[in-house]
Amino acid sequence: MHKSLILLLLLASSVQQVLAHSETPQPAASVLKEQTAWGIAGESGQVTRSIALRMSDAMRFTPDQLQIKRGETVRLIVHNDGRMLHEFVLGTEKALNEHAALMLRFPGMQHDEPYMTHVAPGQSSEILWTFNNAGEFDFACLIAGHYQAGMRGKVRVTN
Numbered sequence: 586m587h588k589s590l591i592l593l594l595l596l597a598s599s600v601q602q603v604l605a606h607s608e609t610p611q612p613a614a615s616v617l618k619e620q621t622a623w624g625i626a627g628e629s630g631q632v633t634r635s636i637a638l639r640m641s642d643a644m645r646f647t648p649d650q651l652q653i654k655r656g657e658t659v660r661l662i663v664h665n666d667g668r669m670l671h672e673f674v675l676g677t678e679k680a681l682n683e684h685a686a687l688m689l690r691f692p693g694m695q696h697d698e699p700y701m702t703h704v705a706p707g708q709s710s711e712i713l714w715t716f717n718n719a720g721e722f723d724f725a726c727l728i729a730g731h732y733q734a735g736m737r738g739k740v741r742v743t744n
């Protein structure tokens with residue numbers, strides 16, 4: 586299991602303790618720039634391409650397939666066309682499956698990482714991401730029920 590998920594699990598199981606603190610715990614900078622199997626957080630000066638994605642209450646992403654060249658830093662602009670909250674989370678299929686299982690157990694779980702964004706109805710949000718590993722990765726909305734309804738897509742990063 587990804588270590589940040591374990592942290593989230595610990596946080597979710599100690600909500601009372603978390604709420605007892607006046608300050609929201611902030612992840613360390615080293616955590617924010619953590620290398621993952623599917624890439625690393627990008628900088629705005631490195632952006633080579635912008636890709637717009639739309640999310641709908643039909644539990645679909647448009648487009649649901651992305652082609653990336655390894656080394657590209659992409660500005661992913663995610664718009665929520667629906668009337669409910671959606672989110673965009675990048676990962677491996679395995680990481681997303683594990684994360685989705687946690688979201689089912691703890692539907693109110695707060696989570697935030699540089700490879701995910703939560704988008705309110707009618708709003709847009711963006712992620713800057715450097716795809717520095719080739720491979721086949723996934724993106725998904727992990728809100729309980731959405732992932733299970735098929736709200737996911739594929740990213741192919743080629744050399």
Ligand SMILES: [Cu+2]
Pocket residue numbers: 644670671672726727728731736
């Ligand atoms: Cu959703």
